[in-house]
Amino acid sequence: MKLFLFSILALTVSFTNLKAQSTPEVKGAWQLNQDETKHHLFFQNGFYFHTVQQGNVFVGTNGGLYEIKDNTIITKVLFNSLDSTKVGSKIDYPFSVTTTELVVTAPDGQATFQRVDDGNAPLAGVWHITGRMQDGKLSPIHQTGTRQTYKLLTGTKFQWVAIDPGKKQFSGTGGGSYTFKDGKYVENIEFFSRDNTRVGASLSFDGKLEDRNWHHSGLSSKGDKIYEIWSKIGDN
Template sequence: MIKLLKNTSTASFGLLLLMGCAGSDATSTASADQIVSPGQSAVSQASTPNTTASATASTSTQNTSAVQQTAELEGAWRTTDAQGNEVVMLVQDGFFTIARFNKANKQFLGTTGGTYTVSNGKFEIKYEFNTLDSTQVGTSTTANFNVQQDQWTMERDGVTDTWNRINESNSTSPLASTWRITGRERDGQMSTMRPGPRKTLKVLSGTRFQWIAFNTETAEFSGTGGGTYTAENGKYTENIEFFSRDNSRVGQSLSFNYEVKDGNWHHSGQSSTGNKIYEIWSRISND
């Protein structure tokens, strides 16, 4: 278990996620109103004639609430650790990433992420990558959460973590989503990349991005980078704030041509190494 936060007075939930110290919470407990006694008869159930209708209405309300809760969480969030390092979380299309870094010192300090669901004030995640504790990959954990006035609090095991929303109200980016690479040009021919345990994703909020490459089957992590971006008039520009493979890239800006066609993001230009690229990315929500 990683214990980099041992000397902090209050360890945040976000950093517990990042450090892999939160553990897994694979078992779920039914709430009192969901429990049916084994001895409850069909007659007693039938004695409430509107049970089915009430249950249907309740389920519909819960589904609507879950959709609303999911919508209010989407976007970019920021907090800091006890050492003043920045921690940024991106939440889009049922996928989240958390990256911890120090931009001034060009230090990448770790990242984790995966899928999530929300329901009745519960934020449940399933890890797909974790750079500091790969044994967390495939496990799940749940926290209570609340969002008020652009502040998101999460609580688990008596630890409360507070995130502040990054203001993206002026953004009109057509790329805010979670994207999976599905095509790459090689020797003038576009090669199709099929879904599998090896994934390369880009998670974009209205103004921030993070790309990650990982393998959910082996828990191997290949790399990541992120920062801010703009997407205007066919030009997509990344401003790099952290880069796991080469910290000399921090502070650089890279511009590409982009176009969204038939729901796919066509991305072309030169990579950070100067090589010509043409890639196609598809929204994971369409998988």
């Protein structure tokens, strides 16, 4: 099974009375549901992530960089968990958007996504890990080569990915919804590539923003103590 950016199996869509905005804006989280299949689509700070799940089962994910020109989403693929040969390719997707719906034309058809949020929140952005507490000391993380760990947050949704675009490798991902209030960051896991039994779990962390750094501490999904620093990429 191949996963393309907006592939929908046996999907029939309706575009009644859909009017495009004069200034297209796709930033934020979008979702498409069909029976047991759910598509999560996130755009933030020049990055896009697209993930498919069936029930609690992770199906696949892909993503990378994007820009918009002439009502077209122009993408460059950085990872694809089902087809690594797509990494590095550039694919254009004509689209139209309103405040509530996003219609995308892909090589295999069209699909309509419903807006979840507009991508605005204190933590909204794309982050990469730059520091971690080890043996009681905060140590910088210098990722070698082209391996990267990104965490994308929209207004209400999150997804992390561990990838190596240079080697066309995908190591893992997880995501769902989140809240951030009064120094508490809470994740509710909706999909997890390495262990479907994690779906439905809720994890609570202490969080604070200092300049463009997000200090993140608590217990990992395995119960290990963590203290991490994530730095924002680009502008919100």
